[in-house]
Amino acid sequence: RRHAVALIPGDGIGPEVIDASLEVLEKAASLHGFALDMTRFDWSCDRYLATGRMMPEDGIDQLRPHAAILLGAVGWPARVPDSVSLHGLLLPIRKSFDQFANMRPHRLLPGATGPLKSEAFDILCIRENTEGEYSGAGGRIHVGTPAEVAVETSIFTRRGVERILRFGFEQARRRSGRLASVTKSNAQKYSMVFWDEVTEEVAADYPDVTVSRYHIDAIAARMVMAPETLDVVVASNLFGDILTDLGAAIQGGLGFAPSANINPDRSQPSMFEPVHGSAPDIAGRGIANPVATLWSAALMLDHLGEEAAGRSLLAALSAVTAEGRLRTPDQGGQSRTTDVARAVADRLS
Amino acid sequence: RRHAVALIPGDGIGPEVIDASLEVLEKAASLHGFALDMTRFDWSCDRYLATGRMMPEDGIDQLRPHAAILLGAVGWPARVPDSVSLHGLLLPIRKSFDQFANMRPHRLLPGATGPLKSEAFDILCIRENTEGEYSGAGGRIHVGTPAEVAVETSIFTRRGVERILRFGFEQARRRSGRLASVTKSNAQKYSMVFWDEVTEEVAADYPDVTVSRYHIDAIAARMVMAPETLDVVVASNLFGDILTDLGAAIQGGLGFAPSANINPDRSQPSMFEPVHGSAPDIAGRGIANPVATLWSAALMLDHLGEEAAGRSLLAALSAVTAEGRLRTPDQGGQSRTTDVARAVADRLS
Ligand SMILES: CC(C)[C@H](C(=O)O)[C@@H](O)C(=O)O
Ligand SMILES: CC(C)[C@H](C(=O)O)[C@@H](O)C(=O)O
Numbered sequence: 001r002r003h004a005v006a007l008i009p010g011d012g013i014g015p016e017v018i019d020a021s022l023e024v025l026e027k028a029a030s031l032h033g034f035a036l037d038m039t040r041f042d043w044s045c046d047r048y049l050a051t052g053r054m055m056p057e058d059g060i061d062q063l064r065p066h067a068a069i070l071l072g073a074v075g076w077p078a079r080v081p082d083s084v085s086l087h088g089l090l091l092p093i094r095k096s097f098d099q100f101a102n103m104r105p106h107r108l109l110p111g112a113t114g115p116l117k118s119e120a121f122d123i124l125c126i127r128e129n130t131e132g133e134y135s136g137a138g139g140r141i142h143v144g145t146p147a148e149v150a151v152e153t154s155i156f157t158r159r160g161v162e163r164i165l166r167f168g169f170e171q172a173r174r175r176s177g178r179l180a181s182v183t184k185s186n187a188q189k190y191s192m193v194f195w196d197e198v199t200e201e202v203a204a205d206y207p208d209v210t211v212s213r214y215h216i217d218a219i220a221a222r223m224v225m226a227p228e229t230l231d232v233v234v235a236s237n238l239f240g241d242i243l244t245d246l247g248a249a250i251q252g253g254l255g256f257a258p259s260a261n262i263n264p265d266r267s268q269p270s271m272f273e274p275v276h277g278s279a280p281d282i283a284g285r286g287i288a289n290p291v292a293t294l295w296s297a298a299l300m301l302d303h304l305g306e307e308a309a310g311r312s313l314l315a316a317l318s319a320v321t322a323e324g325r326l327r328t329p330d331q332g333g334q335s336r337t338t339d340v341a342r343a344v345a346d347r348l349s
Numbered sequence: 350r351r352h353a354v355a356l357i358p359g360d361g362i363g364p365e366v367i368d369a370s371l372e373v374l375e376k377a378a379s380l381h382g383f384a385l386d387m388t389r390f391d392w393s394c395d396r397y398l399a400t401g402r403m404m405p406e407d408g409i410d411q412l413r414p415h416a417a418i419l420l421g422a423v424g425w426p427a428r429v430p431d432s433v434s435l436h437g438l439l440l441p442i443r444k445s446f447d448q449f450a451n452m453r454p455h456r457l458l459p460g461a462t463g464p465l466k467s468e469a470f471d472i473l474c475i476r477e478n479t480e481g482e483y484s485g486a487g488g489r490i491h492v493g494t495p496a497e498v499a500v501e502t503s504i505f506t507r508r509g510v511e512r513i514l515r516f517g518f519e520q521a522r523r524r525s526g527r528l529a530s531v532t533k534s535n536a537q538k539y540s541m542v543f544w545d546e547v548t549e550e551v552a553a554d555y556p557d558v559t560v561s562r563y564h565i566d567a568i569a570a571r572m573v574m575a576p577e578t579l580d581v582v583v584a585s586n587l588f589g590d591i592l593t594d595l596g597a598a599i600q601g602g603l604g605f606a607p608s609a610n611i612n613p614d615r616s617q618p619s620m621f622e623p624v625h626g627s628a629p630d631i632a633g634r635g636i637a638n639p640v641a642t643l644w645s646a647a648l649m650l651d652h653l654g655e656e657a658a659g660r661s662l663l664a665a666l667s668a669v670t671a672e673g674r675l676r677t678p679d680q681g682g683q684s685r686t687t688d689v690a691r692a693v694a695d696r697l698s
Contacts, residue, residue: 082535115574116464138502138539148507152540153487158497184587186431190487191501216587217594224573224598225464238533238565242591245566249573 001034003304006066006269011045011085012278013288014072020290020341021070021297024313027345028301032309039066043089045080054088060096068300069093069271072293073278094129097268099261100160101167102127102240103299104275106227106247106257109291110322112331114252121227124171125247127240128164129261132156132191134237156191156236161198167264168234169206175231180212182219182235182243195236220246248275255289255330258296260303272300282329286336289328291317294344316347350383352653355415355618360394360434361627362637363421369639369690370419370646373662376694377650381658388415392438394429403437409445417649418442418620421642422627443478446617448610449509450516451476451589452648453624455576455596455606458640459671461680463601470576473520474596476589477513478610481505481540483586505540505585510547516613517583518555524580529561531568531584531592544585569595597624604638604679607645609652621649631678635685638677640666643693665696 007022009015022038029036041062043055054074056062063069074090075082093099106123108114138152165181172179181199185192196213203211214222216239222230223246235243248257254276261271274292282288294317301310320326320343327333328340356371358364371387378385390411392404403423405411412418423439424431442448455472457463487501514530521528530548534541545562552560563571565588571579572595584592597606603625610620623641631637643666650659669675669692676682677689 083538086535115466117466118464134536136538137500138537140539140543146507148543150505150539150543151486151502152505152537153500153502156499156501158495184590186435187483187587187590188487188501189432189485190489191499194489194497194499217590220569220591221594221598221603224595225602238536241533241536241566242569245570246573246595249570253574254570 001306002037003034003068003306004037004039004066005300006063006069007038007040008043008069008089009040009072010043010074010089010278011076012073012280012283014044014074014278016283016286016288016337017274017290017293018070018072020337021293024294024341024345024348025297027348028309028313031348032306032312034306034309044074045076045085048080048084048088054085060092063093063097063269066269067266067304069269070297070300071271071273073274073276075278076280078280093271094261097263097271098130098265099263099268099270100128100130100163101262101264102129102244103260103262104244104247104257106244106251108251109256110318111324112252112256112321114250116224116227116250118227121230121250123223123227123230123247124175124232125240125244126164126168126171126232126234127244128160128235128237130237131160132237154191156194158198161195162202165199165202165234168232169202169209172209172232173206177208178210178212178231180214180219180230180233182214182216182233182239184216186215216242219243223247223250244275253330254292255328256291256295258292258299260296260299262303270303272296272303286338287329288337289330290337290341291321294341312348313344316344316349319347320344350655351386352383352417352655353386353388353415354649355412355418356387356389357392357418357420357438358389359392359421359423359438359627360425361422361629361632363393363423363627365632365635365637365686366623366639366642367419367421369686370642373643373690373694373697374646376697377658377662380697381655381661383655383658393423394425394434397429397433397437403434409441412442412446412618415618416615416653418618419646419649420620420622422623422625424627425629427629442620443610446612446620447479447614448612448617448620449477449479449512450611450613451478451593452609452611453593453596453606455593455600457600458605459667460673461601461605461670463599465573465576465599467576470579470599472572472576472579472596473524473581474589474593475513475517475520475581475583476593477509477584477586479586480509481586503540505543507547510544511551514548514551514583517581518551518558521558521581522555526557527559527561527580529563529568529579529582531563531565531582531588533565535564565591568592572596572599593624602679603641604677605640605644607641607648609645609648611652619652621645621652635687636678637686638679639686639690640670643690661697662693665693665698668696669693
């Protein structure tokens with residue numbers, strides 16, 4: 001078995017966490033009898049400063065033949081505005097390949113400690129990734145005058161809302177049979193009432209799944225006060241964005257938060273990336289936490305159909321965090337990125 | 350000195366927490382040498398079911414002559430849809446009196462315990478209360494068909510953004526001199542880039558205040574991971590709504606979270622209310638936590654210019670929570686609403 005994987009290390013600590021993952025991925029592949037054909041793309045803010053583009057004009061076409069994309073981090077605001085870097089690389093990939101389901105698991109790895117007293121939670125957030133509040137529609141008039149008005153329009157389509165909910169219900173069915181749908185229908189009476197209605201319709205096809213509806217403010221509070229009461233959480237682009245950073249926080253920080261941008265139609269590549277950004281403040285020092293990227297790589301192996309290898313990688317990662325000897329500075333330790341990755345590789349079976 | 354105060358107990362536990370506050374407020378007034386002329390309005394879901402209106406047609410005019418409004422809770426979704434109850438009472442008051450600054454302090458009262466390991470934080474959230482994501486603009490087409498599209502438009506005006514930021518900067522100046530401005534300008538390039546620009550302009554008038562800019566996802570995570578790094582936080586209607594529920598969560602739950610809807614122009618009444626809702630599940634049992642309402646009443650006294658009485662009320666409240674003997678069931682105790690209120694009244698000085 002061979003799988004074509006595109007690597008986009010990106011900016012800042014991105015290349016460090018991607019490089020660290022490579023030996024782990026290669027060892028997992030050889031232990032489990034498959035090959036990863038990895039192609040590296042230097043698309044980044046550096047490339048933008050040198051060429052005027054984050055990626056080549058045919059970048060999306062270059063990625064298309066791959067089964068998956070593993071991405072480090074994109075952006076370096078002090079050098080290139082986010083409006084250029086994110087809109088020139090990360091967001092076009094998510095949209096071009098219609099990676100509509102952004103999946104982020106939130107639980108504490110063994111040995112990890114979070115900011116909450118509660119430690120027993122296991123949440124899977126599923127964020128709509130292609131429309132809604134981040135549609136990019138809007139405008140401004142009377143710019144720079146006292147009369148200025150800015151509008152930003154959220155656009156929700158039935159296709160978009162229905163498919164993310166169906167995706168969520170499928171996940172819920174495989175897990176606990178419980179799904180939380182997130183809206184703010186008492187204050188946003190068009191988009192969110194629509195979301196509620198579609199939820200009700202889709203729910204009719206999944207009588208085995210119990211649905212709870214929460215307002216975004218209430219579920220944000222719940223993630224902190226009673227995270228153990230949540231399982232699969234489905235939310236719009238903005239609400240999911242917020243809840244997954246909150247999820248990252250309660251699982252011990254961005255260093256521990258993986259993510260998968262999925263298009264279930266396998267003719268298009270899905271993308272796997274840590275939730276953290278490029279962290280310019282620690283870039284180049286070899287001390288970035290590789291856990292989020294290694295966990296993302298495990299999600300990628302699952303998606304490629306290499307579930308045994310994915311399980312083995314997650315088990316090795318958990319063994320290293322459980323032992324607690326190797327911790328990067330963000331976790332109060334003094335280990336280096338490569339120390340952690342090597343220890344994970346050593347524990348693969 | 351006399352102050353006209355409108356009481357709107359509202360629904361569910363609303364009347365219970367308002368009634369409990371009355372004896373405390375009356376004692377505070379008599380100790381500090383002023384009078385509160387309190388008028389009670391029975392506007393509520395009950396009234397809606399009996400008359401078809403949450404408040405009379407001239408309700409806003411009836412409220413106008415008061416210096417302040419103390420509100421319990423509005424809404425009882427099982428009996429009246431939120432779209433009727435909230436849009437028929439709570440939201441029209443906020444909008445008619447242009448109560449554009451929704452202020453919510455988030456800190457642990459002495460003796461209170463929250464879900465975080467961190468306990469040393471003192472945040473003042475200031476939420477824009479009249480426009481933005483809750484403007485109510487939008488629509489749906491092809492309703493109920495596979496082609497349906499729903500849009501919801503956020504509208505931000507320079508006047509609206511500028512005044513809430515100025516309000517925030519004034520508060521920051523009185524506190525630590527630090528202000529956090531919340532946006533999501535990397536994904537919402539009209540409304541939030543506008544907000545960033547206005548922040549920069551207003552900041553120029555406050556060279557003594559240090560401004561940090563956060564994206565909503567990042568600051569939500571920060572409120573959980575490092576709340577002690579935040580002081581005054583200024584956010585849009587939606588972002589403030591989310592952050593203040595999160596703030597309520599970290600301060601020990603909604604039972605502890607007060608709020609003030611302020612129009613600094615004192616010719617219009619401001620409104621004070623606990624952040625919690627009507628809690629139909631425990632309504633009528635006399636066990637609602639009155640702390641959030643008592644704290645809101647203290648904010649009201651401050652606003653009325655009775656700062657000494659406000660301080661005394663907050664001190665009495667803190668003494669009761671610090672002692673920890675009287676706790677309502679939401680805090681793991683067995684006390685009744687009136688027990689807690691009476692203890693606070695007893696400690697007033
Ligand atoms: C960088 C930003 C555009 C991105 C997003 O909002 O999707 C990030 O916050 C994330 O959560 O992946
Ligand atoms: C009930 C609802 C309309 C209200 C709001 O969003 O303003 C509430 O969530 C609040 O925070 O006061």
